[in-house]
Amino acid sequence: MKPNHKGQAQIFQNPVLERLTRTHIALPISIFIVIAIGLIYYGITYSFINVLEAIGFFLLGWLIFSLIEYCAHRFVFHMDTDTPMKERIQYTFHGNHHEYPKDKERLAMPPIVSLFIASFFFFVFKLIFGQFVFGVVAGLLFGYALYLFVHYAVHAYAPPKNFLKQLWIHHSIHHYKDPNVAYGVSSPLWDYILGTMPKRTNSK
Template identity: 45%
Template sequence: MENKAKNSGTGRVFKNPILEKLTRTHISMPLIAFSVVSSYLIYTGASEYGLNAITLVLLFLAGMLAFTFVEYLMHRFLFHMPETTPARKKVVYTMHGVHHDHPKDRDRLAMPVPLSLTISFLFFWLFRFAMGELVWGFLPGFLMGYAGYLWIHFMIHAFQPPKNFFKFFWVHHGIHHYKQPERAFGVTTPIWDLVFRTMPNK
């Protein structure tokens, strides 16, 4: 992906003004939506399926870790897939390329809520099929992992880096945007970059 990043302005994804409007999302909307959904899932798991607090906590943490893996895979292999055809180039630009071109555009740092909730519903049935009633603890962790990713990603692009340990997140993701787009795919954690050897070159 060519580095054409602009630190101001915005890009256009669709010519249709309605579709274009639907691609923009205020960061608070998915954070609220997934917090509410996750709370409901945990309550249901405890009240209707008898999952105890320890089980819910362990499942929640497992779900968060699983999300970081999915985040890495999607960022590396889907959002940065080779643009070998015009159709692929359009898909990459729509999903992620517009963000690389305009990384400071705050309205393009989250997936539209209706789409993300639809995908979450599909994950619910996938996890329900795979793990049965444990989904009521695992999926909330997965969804809040996504919410955590959104918040960290938003802070990186919207605010100046802090003068403490957390500056690492700004530096790591900044290298991906401005220096080495083929590396540093992890946003919430560098664990998978370490595992799959995609940490930035020194």
């Protein structure tokens, strides 16, 4: 699918549904940072976790998010489109972004959808981690907010002249050279581990 640097895809004919697919990036970032802080505060205040546990499980949640980010991007957003239904789902969730990578209003899921998914993860991780869920999900949501910030930055701004430039290069390779590599956005960690790092020469 050839990238188009101008315009927006039309996903739904219904104007209300179409408007719901567009989100200013500051809204979900703010929502999930506030929720993450609230979870840590609640967990410590009501003695579900202490400060050291909060830090440790926060970092674990952040790591878990990085794997979820990678797997969702690789196996869901880039699913095989071997049926018309799969093709429609893939385009709705991610294909439109590859076609219009400069569309700043579609760099995040609508908050109502991401809040529903976050609630689902809270109950799943509550079953797994018990009272430590407050730290884990806080780290998970912080990871998501950071992902949104990085994803927006690499599409909206020129790369910085420091080590962070590699994030811009990594994601640009995914969009403009090979969509089957470089699935990590906020970090290339799982691309290194799972063998999807692009083969490239260092860019100066």
